[in-house]
Amino acid sequence: MWDLRILGPVELFAGERRLDLGPAKQRAVLAALAVDTGQTVPIEVLIDRVWDETPPRTVRNALHTYVLRLRRLLETLDDTGVRLEFRNGGYALRADPERVDLFRFRRLIRRTRGGAEQLREALGLWHGQPLAGLRGEWAAQLRDDLEQQRLSATLTLAPLELDLGTPPGTVVDLLKPMLEAHPLVEPLAAVLIRALRADGRPSEALAWYRRTRDRLHDELGALPGPELEAAHQATPPPARPANAPRQLPLDVRGFTGREAELSRLDDLLEEGDGLVVAAVSGTAGVGKTTLAVHWAHGVRDRFPDGQLYVNLRGFDPDGPPAAAAEALRGFLDALGVPSQRIPADVPAQSALFRSRLTGKRMLILLDNAADAAQVRPLLPAEPGCLALVTSRASLSGLVATEGARPLRLDTMPGTDGRALLARRVGDRRIKDEPEAVDRILTACAGLPLALAITAARAATHPHFSLGTVAAELDDARHRLDALADADPATDVRAVFSWSYRTLDPATARLFRLLGLHPGPDASLGAVASLAGQTAAEVRPLLTRLIQANLLVEQPAGRYGCHDLLRAYARELTDRDDAEEERRAATRRVLDFYLHTALIGDRRLYPNRTKRHFAPDPLVGGVTPEPLADLAAAQTWFAREERVLRAAVDLAAATGHDKHAFLLPWALATYFEREWNERDWIACLNIAHQAAERSGDRYRRARTHYSLGYAHRELGRPSEAYEHLVKALDLLGDDDTTGENAIVLLNLGTTARRLGRHDEALEQGRRAMEIYRTHGDRPGEASALNNIGWVHVVLGNYAEALEHCRLAVKIQEEEGNWTGAAHSWDSVGYVHHHLGNYAEAVTCYHRSRDLFRDQGDRRLEAIILTHLGDTHLAAGDPPAARDAWRQALDIYEEIDHTDSEEVRAKLRDDLARVHP
CATH class of the missing domain: 3.40.50.300 (P-loop containing nucleotide triphosphate hydrolases)
Structure with missing residues (x-):
């Protein structure tokens, strides 16, 4: 069993053993995740919590390093339920909140107003100053908040202890340190004075009264209040009025969460x-x-x-x-x-x-x-x-x-929503149909009103399965119908309308158009392009929507609302806006994402071929993000990943076939580097369908090529080969653009992976001739490198070294650093097999640095694996182990299948050390 403590120094225990959490910043990262256990904390929020407003230039690398170290540490715990995950542009500590002392403390004080036993347990969780040793504004603010909660619990417990007959000396010991820390809190002083009198210490009680009175006068210019005076005079507090108004509505039976x-x-x-x-x-x-x-x-x-x-x-x-x-x-x-x-x-x-x-x-x-x-x-x-x-x-x-x-x-987290359903329909039905419950929670978007309506429907129809209830909610376009009710106060659509009616026309138009946006949230630039306005024109409209609580401003300047409000906005725009206006807005937002994605792709892969695939000119009212450099592009793609995936679907669904073709092409580099297999293939399939509808043979050939490349990299060479052959057939021998060269190049690589080495050499040579004919020197170098790899496999190391060295020379002369990184890897691989381990290490370091500079973490991990192999062959197991561990960290971060191969290397290494 493990426990994470933040009500004192940040500490992690495995049983009775305290684990080493590393430096203060690393402990701060864990604390910043622990306070939101189970929830995704955006990277920008983490950086703000840990580094305040002055993060170093390399802050993302530092954060990544700390996260990887913490992940490795958490893996040593016996409890497999705790893990640190990357999700949707942030990190989440997935764990049982009961293992975090803060959550246990809050649960105990929340559910036990007046319960002395549980209040004692709650206060017993404290073991010093919260977040002791951590600096920064966030830590200080959280520390103050937690101290206030501790003070509140103490003020509730102390009078109870006296009323229950607890020895007053025990109560005095509880209160004295708190009053030392909070000398101006009169209720605390009052109950301490009562406890001292009960313990037979009137002179000490008088001293505490005078001390508190003097502090109030000197620091606040105030006199003691009635409660403190009553304690001093040993008089009972004023009686409760008999005719005091009691107008509160009935409490909700079975209140859950919050x-x-x-x-x-x-x-x-x-x-x-x-x-x-x-x-x-x-x-x-x-x-x-x-x-x-x-x-x-x-x-x-x-x-x-x-x-x-x-x-x-x-x-x-x-x-x-x-x-x-x-x-x-x-x-x-x-x-x-x-x-x-x-x-x-x-x-x-x-x-x-x-x-x-x-x-x-x-x-x-x-x-x-x-x-x-x-x-x-x-x-x-x-x-x-x-x-x-x-x-x-x-x-x-x-x-x-x-x-x-x-x-x-805000909307309810999933755990609270599940508990609400369980209270209304019973634990058994929840446990019997977990998949249906997940669908209901997703459809209700964490909105308590929607959950309550759904729970009421399930409870009043016990013969309905939860799957039946979930099916009514599955269709997003008709979800509000399933949440309709004869009582306007419990009809989701009607409740939303009361807020919408208060908006001015311009703000109402923007709200409606947000129903057309392809994702759950959007940046200011995306919203402005959707509306066809400037950022300055849209910003005050967004402010009004936020003030009306129809929109939420999220970290990193993003705006969003829950799915049910989006469905309502979509209903409104379908009803109130002309089809021409809706289509124009959709085109604008797709243009924004396509053109920005193309800019970003050029930052990620400057030498990527761009023949025949220029987008149409931007329509009016659209301003793409500039994405000045590689880091900006990586950040943008990570932040917009879900929205971009939805934009591809939107383009296909609304007949914007050129966007449906080009967006997946612009996203492919990012998806590959993040090893997002599902979205990579799904988007390419959508692009292929759009290309087929267009009838353009170059587009069709390009999507077959892209699918072939992706399937090969994903370990499916047979499927890859079929797509590449189709691409080559579509281009034909009369191709004057040189497009078939890249297809031949990859057809050769795929043939090599299928063990057809003669064909691999032949296709590589054909690609090289076409590249030379068109004066494409980086392409020629890539073909040389591929031919060199085939010679490595065949054991022709001298020929391999000749081809790969020439490839490095050309790529560096042309400034194609991606190609140069691949070729340095090839030269290193040849040196390894020739037994030239020092030269191989030098080559691998050069290759790794280039891939790291380009943000290609998957290929960086591949090179680190090769580097580890070379260190082991050279008789340096510690260096090998370090390289493999770095590779494994990256593979796990991007959820790559090669992680198991590297784990096996580390296990074998451990077996060698401890046979």
């Missing part, structure tokens, strides 16, 4: 006795009211003077938002003000409301607010009161002027 958000709301209660305003915002159906009501029920005992509630109807479909006067009259009535004494105008009503709260501790829940202006007259001014506001709007005005604490509520 642990982090509930903890953040808990933290607000520990900010002292000042007035606190919390603003909970989020998109329609995300569960804002449910969360607020559940939390309010949990803390109502902290507000003995009562709780007020009003639905402000900010997005009600049946009428305008509630007037402030209406809400204030309800509040004043609940506070016992006779109707004849309630003033007529809102300012006077608001003043009377605030005066009636004097000296009280009350919770005011302002639900479903339209905007900040509607809320302001309803805010208390009395320290000790808390106003909790929910709204689909972001309420940034309250944050700016009233100092409201914002809490944005």
Whole structure:
């Protein structure tokens, strides 16, 4: 069993053994992943957490190194359920959250208001200052947040211990260190004074009272509050009012999840006795009211003077938002003000409301607010009161002027969604149909309202299988129909419409067009191109959509919304926008991705052939990303990978065949280097279908060639050979472009892998002649290199060395560094077989450096494997082991099948050392 601790120094234990987590930055990477266990943390967020705003130039390489080391360390744990994965432009620590002390602590304090035993267990998890030894703004902020949660748990536990008869000296020992750390927290001092008096230590109690009183005066200019004075005078706290209003709606039975958000709301209660305003915002159906009501029920005992509630109807479909006067009259009535004494105008009503709260501790829940202006007259001014506001709007005005604490509520993670379904339909049905549950969770996009509707349907039709329910949701275009309901409050489409109706025409148009975007999120440039506008014109529209919680701004300047909102936007654009406008928007966004991808491909592979495949000119309103260098291109492809894959499907589905042909071609280099076999082949098949529809023989030949190349690299030489022969047949002998040379070149390589060496030599020579005829020197060098490889296989090392050395010379003269890297590998391989190990090592280092500079990690791993083989043959097992481990790290990162071959080499090496 393993445990990861961050409530103190960051430590990883395997049983009783503490593992070495390496330097501080490496420990910070693990901590930055651990706080979001189970969730993908984008690379940009990780960098910001670990390096703040001053990361080094090589920060991505450093992050990659730390991740690989941590992954290797986690693999040593007996528990195979823990792993570190790369997913969608980020990393995720996949593990049982219960093995992370932070999650156990939060679960215990969340679920046990008033439960002393579990609070003791929660506080017992602490073993020092959280994240001890880690520097930076993120670590400091998290440390402060966690200390506040610890303080809150201590303040809840200490009075309970006294009431339960726990020896008061034990309570004193619990409280003293906390008051040393938080000397101005009066409730902490008050309960310590009570404990000291109960323990027969009145003089010490008096000393702590005076010490706290003096600190309050010197640092805050304040006098002790009623609670501290009552503890000092040994008088009981004021009695709870018998007629206090209790207006909270019913709590949700079986509330599930939202642990982090509930903890953040808990933290607000520990900010002292000042007035606190919390603003909970989020998109329609995300569960804002449910969360607020559940939390309010949990803390109502902290507000003995009562709780007020009003639905402000900010997005009600049946009428305008509630007037402030209406809400204030309800509040004043609940506070016992006779109707004849309630003033007529809102300012006077608001003043009377605030005066009636004097000296009280009350919770005011302002639900479903339209905007900040509607809320302001309803805010208390009395320290000790808390106003909790929910709204689909972001309420940034309250944050700016009233100092409201914002809490944005996002969609539910899968674990919480699964738990919600289990509570509603029963664990047995969930366990019996796990695949159907996964489909339901995907279709509902983490939206609690959609999950609740689906669960209700399953619960009221127990004879339905969950597979039947999932099938109703599978069709994205009709998913909202499956989530329809006679009650508008529980009809997903109707609930969305209440937010959409508040948008101005330009913002509403942009929201509709986002339904045409091919992926779940988009950059500013992609959104601008979709709309046919400049970035400056689109930015304020995006801001309005974010404020309306119809869109979320994500890390790295991306914008997105959950799948159900995208489906709603698609419905709207199909209904309200002309087909011509929709097609123009689709063409613009496809142009953006195609032209940017072509720029990126040129950065990844500057010498890649580009004959006959120029795109059509850009349409108006499209501005591709410039992608200034290789690093920018790699970052862009990684960030846009899912969107680009969806763009290929969109191009094919909407009849944009040239885009459907060119996009896969532009993506092939990236897919190969990342070893994304599934998308590489799938996109090439789509390109092939588009080429067949075009009837253009060059396009058809190119897709057969590309499929042949991909299948060969993926270990399927027979399929590769068939495609390459078809490509050659389509080009014919009358090809005047030289296009058949690259096909012959790869046909020769494929023949060699099939063991047909004579044919391999022949095809290599034919390709070389065509390249020479067309003056293509890099192509000629590639043919020389291929011929040299065949001679290596045949054992003709002298001839092989001659061909491969000449290939290196030509490639470097022409600046074709990809070709040069391949040829250096070939020369190194020949030297290895000639027994010239030092020369081979030099060649491999040169090849590896070139592939690394180009970002081709798969080929870098291949060279490292060759390098390890040479070190072993030269009698240097440690150097061999180091090279193989580096290769294995890369193979595992890109999920390459050759990883098993390298593991076998390492196992054999270990067997040699420990026979």
